[in-house]
Amino acid sequence: MKGTLDRTVVGLSLTATIIIVLMLLIILVNVAINGWARLSIEFLTTAPQNGMNGGGIFPAIYGTVLLVLLMSIAAVPFGVLVAIYLAEYARTESYLYKVTRLAVNNLAGVPSIVFGLFGLGFFIQTIGGGLDDGFYGGQVVFGQPSIMWASLTMAVLTLPVVIVTVEESFRSVPREYREASLALGATRLQTIFRVVLPQSWAGVMTGTILAVSRGAGEVAPVLFTGAAFFLPYLPTRPNDQFMQLGYHVYVLSTQSPDVEATKPLLYSTVLVLLVLTFLLNITAVLIRKRMRAWNAA
Amino acid sequence: MERSVKIRTTDLNCFYGETRALDGITAELVRHSVTALIGPSGCGKSSFLRVLNRMNDLIPDTRLEGRIEIDGEDIYAEATDVIDLRRRVGMIFQKSNPFPMSVYDNVAYGVRVNDLARNSKEIDRIVESTLQSAALWDEVKDRLGKSALSLSGGQQQRLCIARALAVRPEILLMDEPASALDPISTAKIEELIYELKRDYTIVIVTHNMQQAARVSDETAFFLSGRLVELSDTKQLFTMPSERETEDYITGRFG
Numbered sequence: 001m002k003g004t005l006d007r008t009v010v011g012l013s014l015t016a017t018i019i020i021v022l023m024l025l026i027i028l029v030n031v032a033i034n035g036w037a038r039l040s041i042e043f044l045t046t047a048p049q050n051g052m053n054g055g056g057i058f059p060a061i062y063g064t065v066l067l068v069l070l071m072s073i074a075a076v077p078f079g080v081l082v083a084i085y086l087a088e089y090a091r092t093e094s095y096l097y098k099v100t101r102l103a104v105n106n107l108a109g110v111p112s113i114v115f116g117l118f119g120l121g122f123f124i125q126t127i128g129g130g131l132d133d134g135f136y137g138g139q140v141v142f143g144q145p146s147i148m149w150a151s152l153t154m155a156v157l158t159l160p161v162v163i164v165t166v167e168e169s170f171r172s173v174p175r176e177y178r179e180a181s182l183a184l185g186a187t188r189l190q191t192i193f194r195v196v197l198p199q200s201w202a203g204v205m206t207g208t209i210l211a212v213s214r215g216a217g218e219v220a221p222v223l224f225t226g227a228a229f230f231l232p233y234l235p236t237r238p239n240d241q242f243m244q245l246g247y248h249v250y251v252l253s254t255q256s257p258d259v260e261a262t263k264p265l266l267y268s269t270v271l272v273l274l275v276l277t278f279l280l281n282i283t284a285v286l287i288r289k290r291m292r293a294w295n296a297a
Numbered sequence: 298m299e300r301s302v303k304i305r306t307t308d309l310n311c312f313y314g315e316t317r318a319l320d321g322i323t324a325e326l327v328r329h330s331v332t333a334l335i336g337p338s339g340c341g342k343s344s345f346l347r348v349l350n351r352m353n354d355l356i357p358d359t360r361l362e363g364r365i366e367i368d369g370e371d372i373y374a375e376a377t378d379v380i381d382l383r384r385r386v387g388m389i390f391q392k393s394n395p396f397p398m399s400v401y402d403n404v405a406y407g408v409r410v411n412d413l414a415r416n417s418k419e420i421d422r423i424v425e426s427t428l429q430s431a432a433l434w435d436e437v438k439d440r441l442g443k444s445a446l447s448l449s450g451g452q453q454q455r456l457c458i459a460r461a462l463a464v465r466p467e468i469l470l471m472d473e474p475a476s477a478l479d480p481i482s483t484a485k486i487e488e489l490i491y492e493l494k495r496d497y498t499i500v501i502v503t504h505n506m507q508q509a510a511r512v513s514d515e516t517a518f519f520l521s522g523r524l525v526e527l528s529d530t531k532q533l534f535t536m537p538s539e540r541e542t543e544d545y546i547t548g549r550f551g
Contacts, residue, residue: 091357176394180457183352184407185384185464194410195396 028274035271038264044272048230052252053261057269062234063147063242064276067222068212070151071158076208078155079162086163087170088192108160112220119153119225120145141239148238150226157221158211165210169203169291170196202291206284213280217273219246229255245273303328303468303498304349309363311344311522313356318344320522322363326515331490331499333513333530335506336545340519342502346470349500350386351379367468384411387461389471393453395445395460400437403445403456404428407464423463431459432489451482458489469493471501475508487512506546510534518542 042056049055082100090097128142128149135141142148173196181191197204219227228241229251235242249269256262304326311319319341326332334342347353348361351372365372372382384407395403404424407413414420424441428434433455437448445456454474461469471490475483490499490512503509509516510530517527518541526539537543 174394176390176392177396179352179355179388179390180394180396180460181406181410182355183350183383183388183390184410184460185380186407186410187380190410194406199397 031267031271031274034264035267035269038268039271043268047232048265052230052256052265053258054265057245057248057265057272059231059234059243060245060248060269061272063227064216064245066147066235066242067151067154067244068215070147071154071215072208072212074152075155075158075162075211076204079159079207079211080166080204082159082163083166083170084192087167088188088196104160104163107156108164112157112218113223115153115157115221116224118156119149119221123149123152124225144239145224145226145241146239147226147235147242150222150242150244153221153225154215154218157218158215161211161214162207165207166200166203169200169206172203173199202287206288206291209280209284209287213277213284216280217246217277219244219250222247245269245276249273301328302326303367304500305366305369307364307366309345309348309365310361311341311348311353312360314358317522319348322524324517324524324527326498326500328498329494329496330514331494331501331512332527333509333516334500334502334519335504335509335516336519336525338504341522342517342519343472344522345519346388346472346500346502349468349470350383350388352383352388354379384464385466386468386470387464387466389454389457389461389469389474391473391476393450393457393477395448395453395456397444397446399442400445400448400456401441403460404463407460411464413464427459427463428456430462430493431455432485432492433459449482451478451485454478454482454486455489458486458493462493466497468498468500471499473502473504476504483508506534518545520545 044056044061045058046056047059048057082104086097086100086104090100124143124145128144128146132138132141132143177195177199178191181195182188186194222244226241227244227247231241231243233240249266252262252266252269253259302325304324306322306324309319309322310317322341322345334345336342344353348365349367349372353359353361361373367382367386371377396406398406401424404427405420408420408423414423425434425438428437433452436452437456440447445453448456458469458474475486478486487508490501493499494514501509501512513530515527516530516533518525518533518537518539520541526533526537526542528538533542534546537546
């Protein structure tokens with residue numbers, strides 16, 4: 001009787017596991033087979049043509065890379081500063097620590113479309129609109145969707161990832177190093193910048209890459225804040241709009257006049273997006289592995 | 298040698314939350330001598346060491362009563378610069394803890410953060426002379442650029458001593474500096490302590506009574522946060538004046 005129950009549970013969990021793996025495999029194989037055919041250097045380096053029915057996706061790749069780059073420039077220093085506060089200065093029983101902790105955890109759980117709306121309301125309408133009213137006499141310069149606002153919105157979304165990863169790596173620096181430094185007459189700040197931070201660079205790198213891979217895959221936050229359906233030019237100014245891979249997938253699959261004709265393009269775009277995010281995730285894992293080995297040595 | 302007091306504590310009480318770690322310690326530690334702190338685990342000897350350079354400040358919920366003077370100055374006074382105090386009162390930890398940097402950078406660390414050298418030539422000189430004082434120069438002079446973690450355990454601990462010496466402290470606090478080392482490395486550290494007391498006032502916590510007898514001029518015996526006895530090392534080990542001291546050194550407990 002007992003043995004039967006045992007075998008049933010094992011069987012069920014095994015089946016569930018296999019289903020999960022199969023689902024992933026089906027997605028990957030499907031995308032790889034259908035996307036491979038249309039993939040070429042030309043596809044990666046040219047702009048869409050004929051109303052999305054031809055050409056490549058270069059502007060979308062360019063826009064995505066630029067987006068995550070600007071996002072990192074905003075999110076990483078800010079996240080590192082918050083992590084320094086949480087790991088080095090805040091007392092865990094203090095009110096401010098608990099509130100910050102709660103904020104970081106909840107920020108990570110907010111649906112990404114809410115970030116998109118937040119970006120539209122806060123960055124574009126409030127800040128951008130405020131700038132326009134204050135400096136441009138009401139003429140619309142910053143009060144419109146652009147790569148700058150989209151990057152900042154994405155930065156808010158990925159901030160928790162950076163904070164948590166960097167804080168964790170700060171905490172993994174042995175207390176002995178901090179004590180040794182302080183006992184030599186170093187200030188707390190010197191200790192952080194000369195001993196703790198150099199030891200945590202791998203954590204900062206991992207946090208950045210995780211944030212980038214998250215940011216590269218999200219669509220909702222840039223939907224209202226800067227992504228364009230199609231642009232004949234590449235973004236060069238901070239208030240230009242941009243094309244983005246995730247949004248391009250959405251556009252190809254819903255807005256095309258001829259869905260059958262865009263299908264091969266759609267598959268290839270998804271393949272590029274998947275490969276990009278996978279590569280970033282693998283890099284993060286490798287860096288973390290090296291960091292562990294290095295810390296253990 | 299003239300007996301002059303370097304460190305004086307008066308009615309020192311230390312609490313961690315509700316726990317009393319030090320109970321009314323009044324003691325005088327002599328300049329340019331080695332004072333050994335002995336006693337069973339949890340007796341307060343490490344706490345005593347760590348209040349002397351205010352490393353205890355880093356532990357939340359620590360409370361201190363009484364007075365500690367170094368050269369007659371109250372180190373817990375409002376005006377005390379803790380950073381400068383820690384430079385003047387160096388510390389060697391139980392587990393050697395060189396930074397994961399090169400040998401050179403380890404020694405130069407304190408010089409750099411305290412701005413003690415005008416240029417890199419001067420840092421070079423300080424690194425060489427302190428490594429020599431720590432009896433390590435000959436062993437590492439060809440590998441100054443190598444990671445400090447590639448040194449042996451004994452070398453790492455002497456590197457930590459060199460690192461502490463590089464900021465020109467007056468006092469060295471040592472928290473069981475040889476407890477994790479083999480006998481040969483231990484002998485080297487003890488020899489070094491003997492050399493260093495000419496220039497520094499040394500306070501060393503040790504679990505090993507033979508070591509206390511070998512390296513120290515005076516010995517303090519702690520029990521349950523109290524200072525039971527502080528006297529000349531020879532006298533303490535041969536003719537202790539307190540019953541509890543005698544029980545401890547003859548191995549009746551602890």
